[in-house]
Amino acid sequence: MVKIIKVVNSNEYQDIINLYKDKQKLIFFKKGKLELNLKGKEFLFTNFTVMNSSPFYETKNIFVDIEEAYIFVFDKDIKDILIAQAFLFLCPITGVFQLSLNEEQFLKIEKVFFMMMEETNPEILLLHSLLVIKYIESFRNDSNSERMVEHPIVKEFVKAIDKEYAFSHNINYYANKLIVTTRTLNRIFKDTTGITPKQSLNYRLNLEAKKILMKNNKSIKEISYNLGFKSPEYFNMFFKNINGVSPVEYVKEMSYNISFLSQNIS
Template sequence: MASDTKIKTYHFLPNKYGLELLLDIGRIETLNHFVLDDTLHQLSFYEILFIEEGAGTFTLDENKVLITPRTIIFTSPGQVRRWEIKEKVKGYILFFEKDFLHLFFSDELFLYRFQYFHQYTSPPEMNISETSFEKCRELLYGIEQEFGHLQNDSSHLIRSLLYQLLVILNRYYAGIYHVQRDTYVHPDFYRFRSLLEKQFMKDRSVEAYSKILNISAGFLNKICRQYSGQSAQQMIHYKLISEIKKQLHQNKSAKEISYELGFSDPSNFNRFFKNITGNTPQQYRKNI
């Protein structure tokens, strides 16, 4: 991994094994240069952590996750993280670039089909049974073994194992949190989720997104309620609140955040935050 200044951003190193691979796997306790301290940092790629042993907390944006055995943590690109470890953490770490799957499936929305990525209303983690955890570990071991003996067709086998793992994890996650499983979901809902990640800084209205998607605002609200339980405007607001909380964790002032996110003045920013969370930004910062 390579890093930038400010909040450190770690980027994927695709040529680590001599040929370009957009996925890697390792043991948390032995992986060189893996950040396991309390410095704020973020990744430009996807990561899944499989905790076997350890204690402490892992903060992801505004979410504080307890580190316990059989906990699985999902992180999406750009989320701000921090470890606070009380007992040594052991387990697997799996990380990959979106193109490892996107290019193969010719579907730029592929990773939005899994409920645990790009998530800002449901938890970014789950704790599963020993039997379920062992099923994941078998697939992880298969990926690890293939990395130990790379061949020209290894990327295909690794991709198939990763796909199995992502689908199984999606089933577990949907069962625990009672969210929509990917049987059939209207593609415009995924397109909206993808657009929201890219456009939320400048587009705040349902009409703006419905225009880009070339569908009516009413239809966009209908599919959002059907597949997320929230209106399109609520999803926009929750995404914005998630970003504000992330920036409050970075000790930015409310005034600085309000102008950065395009609010007309800090009082409107404070009112928006309090209407949705019940606290002012200052109260929220004090609580954390």
């Protein structure tokens, strides 16, 4: 469900990055240097930095000299749970994020990695993963973090839907908040991220739906209204169109997977 992979040289680093190129990843650089090009811009990662690597964006390495790093890879279901906890940092739609830590902060996270590399219980692994994300959120501020592909309109839109996804599902509402036309918002968002604002909003709603379904015992009716849907039927249709299963089927499937892994991983 989650993987923590320690690499101690540049070849190992590149092999793992290639192996999981289609997965969402957090890369923790403990010692070494990485320069990469992203959409024509060059970026540098050095000791005690964290990179949120998104499959939505193709990067090109300029210089790689990795001595020690951890690559935190999520599968689809865990990725959605984690992103729902820290949407503005982990959102794969709005580009690659860089976070600079001090040594003390990095070592706190590394201690969790040590436990995760020894752990086999998937539920405990998920708790450890959430702890890593909570650490990142507590360490992050405006002076030590930078999003590497970002348009101000995209940034403000993502902030708005993170707060108001349940209040309005109408893109016109968000365009008016940003004082742009819906057509301009659509163009800027598609040019910057490759997807539409509506797809981004649906992504955020889907993350929250999964988070609530796995965390609470609320009825589908209650969840649908809490998320701003007109009816449970509309919520069911929305969820199934994105995930291929109904909300009830998703909960059963996830509960079975966790139970199966708990019984069979040793």
